[in-house]
Amino acid sequence: MGLKIDTLKELRELNLFDIVKDVFDKALKNGDLIYDENIEFERVTDPESEIENEIKIVSGLSKRPNNRASEPGNKDEEINEDKLNEVIEKNPFLKPEIELTVIDSLLGNYRLILNKFPNTKYHFLLVTKEFEKQDTLLKPIELQLMHTILDNLKKVSNKEYFSFFNSGSESGYSQFHKHIQFMMLPDGFCTYQSNVVRGVNYFIPKEIIENRRPIVYEKASYKHYILKLKEYDMYENEEQEEDERDSLAILYMYLIKRIMNIFKEFDMEDKKLSYNLLMMSNWMMIIPRRSAKFEDIWQNSLGFMGLFCVKNKELRDKVMNIGISKILQECGFPMEEGERDIVYNEYGY
Template structure:
């Protein structure tokens, strides 16, 4: 069992030897059988011919054992979750009282914890969770965005704390948040996940933001609309992060402004979708995937949690496909990455970069 750690300032979080702590606790938990993980050996890196996006597909043993603790199943018309249903969810909530053996940081600002994923997709896969129950469908708060970004800074940008794999290659972390019933989450308690990218894995987001300077978006100015990867089959929006914040308050404000702008885009897409007669009704609950690295954030509106029986969360839109068995892997390869992501998200339009969404309302 690790020593209890409490973080009360961003400076403490930024300077903590976090990766060494994660490795130590993960290795102990794996050795003692406190988490379910087996290194994937059956994986492939494939460049999709349609989109030119690089994808990794692999079989993850823990997926078939991971518990499902959702408020409603994908495709359900049940939008209003009763208090009784919430109580039932709480009975099986693994995040309210996480196992000490899986706890990395016991307290961040008295409201959050860092814990290992008990059924990780990759080594050193961990979560930021709220201490008290909050719904996964709630928005990210400014302080949560700030914590996420500070953790990524610690892991990716600290010159004295670079993560080097066994081949001597630098490894990068990214974070993701699945929100809404069609976003692909399995736990209803609010949690943000952190994972390392595969070795030598190229992500298209880097191509999109290369050479771009930070800007606050504005719909009526084309050069200040969110960025996108034009070859992708699914709607998505990317923004460059500010890298020269004056202080912590400035950073928090900047992250919050960018995030809420992306949320507004998603809201407008759902509104148009319903007005065109595609939504089930006006109460269709908003779903999206949110991804972040040290220098960008991205949002993907979601209309379905799965295509046929191929379940999808944020990872697919990062180019990472994790499946539970060989049969599902073969099906993904047969259907195609672009088709699956297009059906789970919203189809990219040919003139997407020229579309002006409602700037002031939804």
């Protein structure tokens, strides 16, 4: 589209949902993306965690290319330079298709583009213009873009969006170019994360203070940490914009420190950090990852959101037979009794 957005103020005032919708509908009509509107799905409540899940068959997953610098479970995590060059050469995000581009220039360094193999309608990505590795930390401005986009979508549409970032070789990403994804929640779908933060006020976490440790849902089978976010109706001045960016960065780095301690606890300090970061307009959550898949069931952030996307009926049946809690526990780290009371070292790892 050639759309250029230079400031967060411009982004906040944009009717982003309508722009995404128009580009998506046109691309779908012209065959520029792979999406089946007649997706089979079912809602199930996991008996162990009491979490509502949606399982659906997304045929496009079998066509989605895998462009990684290293494979999950690879003991040698050093990235070969030739392999990295090959990944960059095949990178679909450096020169995205015009037909899939929503915003060609966002704050100078980013783009918004459609996912060519979407899990849902109006599934799009925030990507860096220049190549950056997917396992680099999120920058404060990237966290703020996530939050600003979510706020915008919530205000201009009647749809609930969430955002996620898969980082590290065991996080379940398929593209090594840095990208953050945005998807709609299914209609009528309620996340457990939104339930557990209801009534909680924003706070800066502190390990030694009981009511300032991150929130956890202890019926879940896997370690995870949730923090409430500040919400802004609008920026009244530059100080508020800066305050939001600082707040998001502080919360994110606190969560990164938490998972560094988890890797230490499990004697995995020699491994690169793998994690999933999930965000809605009023909360942020991190899940440390030890495996990208259980058997042949691949998981990125979506499974921890209660959204299971599989390639075919055989995999769907396998998920149901094994059990959702078991799969997520094996891909993450097992929940411990009294998880919220565990105190980790904030400064030494």
